[in-house]
Amino acid sequence: MKEFRICPGCGYERGFHVYLMQHQEGETRLGLICPSCGASYDPDWVSKEIGTLPPQKGPGF
Numbered sequence: 118m119k120e121f122r123i124c125p126g127c128g129y130e131r132g133f134h135v136y137l138m139q140h141q142e143g144e145t146r147l148g149l150i151c152p153s154c155g156a157s158y159d160p161d162w163v164s165k166e167i168g169t170l171p172p173q174k175g176p177g178f
């Protein structure tokens with residue numbers, strides 16, 4: 118695959134939101150959600166690096 122930007126479900130062309138879900142103890146699964154139709158895609162990304170994510174204000178907010 119060269120690029121995955123367009124939703125196969127609805128044709129939305131501007132990329133995806135990311136979601137995080139507990140996978141196993143100490144592991145987090147990352148997935149993609151289409152912001153237009155809500156279809157989710159699982160690229161089989163698993164991280165052991167993500168613990169809790171307390172909200173923080175960034176420079177743009």
Ligand SMILES: [Zn+2]
Nearest residue numbers: 124127151154
């Ligand atoms: Zn879509």
